[in-house]
Amino acid sequence: MADGDTVRELYEGCYRRLVGQLFAICGNLGEAEDAVQEAFVRAVEKPQRLAQLDNPEAWLRTVALNAVRRRYRRATRFHGLLSRAGVPETTTTGLSADRVALVEALRRLPYEQREAIVLHHIVDLPVSEIAVQLGVPVGTVKARLSRGRSRLAPLVHEFADDVEEVNHV
Secondary structure: OOOHHHHHHHHHHHHHHHHHHHHHHHOOHHHHHHHHHHHHHHHHHOHHHHHOOOOHHHHHHHHHHHHHHHHHHHHHHHHHHHHHHOOOOOOOOOOOHHHHHHHHHHHHOOHHHHHHHHHHHHOOOOHHHHHHHHOOOHHHHHHHHHHHHHHHHHHHHHHHHHHHHHHHO
16 A cells, blocks of 8 residues: 555545544544644655555544644643633534534543544444554543443533524524
């Protein structure tokens, strides 16, 4: 998988899917696109690495997740300052009410729980694969999923009710 045509085919085959997965994790479409593009840049820069992989999409997802994690760590303080200053967050225009409710609810989860929920329920990865991709024990993934699910259900209902009220006004 070292030639440019193969990288292009991989890009065409999984770019949108990866962006969707990362968007569900980070809640910001631009950030998701940037992270996936960063992963593809690394793939183009190191085609020999890509050629050795059994599952290049999983590698790209891991690279993109790592990029999101780095940005998340750096931006935590900045977003806190914006929030205290009353600057509104990026909106999720163009999405259905259900998707807006889900994205908003996911944003409220701690990052580790959100990441596990998205990889398991949206990307449809088994717990063992999530553990490998995140570099944590299987039990940690299970705990994050359990805690995330228990926190997510009431949040989805809360945001769905809010969106419903706005749509009826």
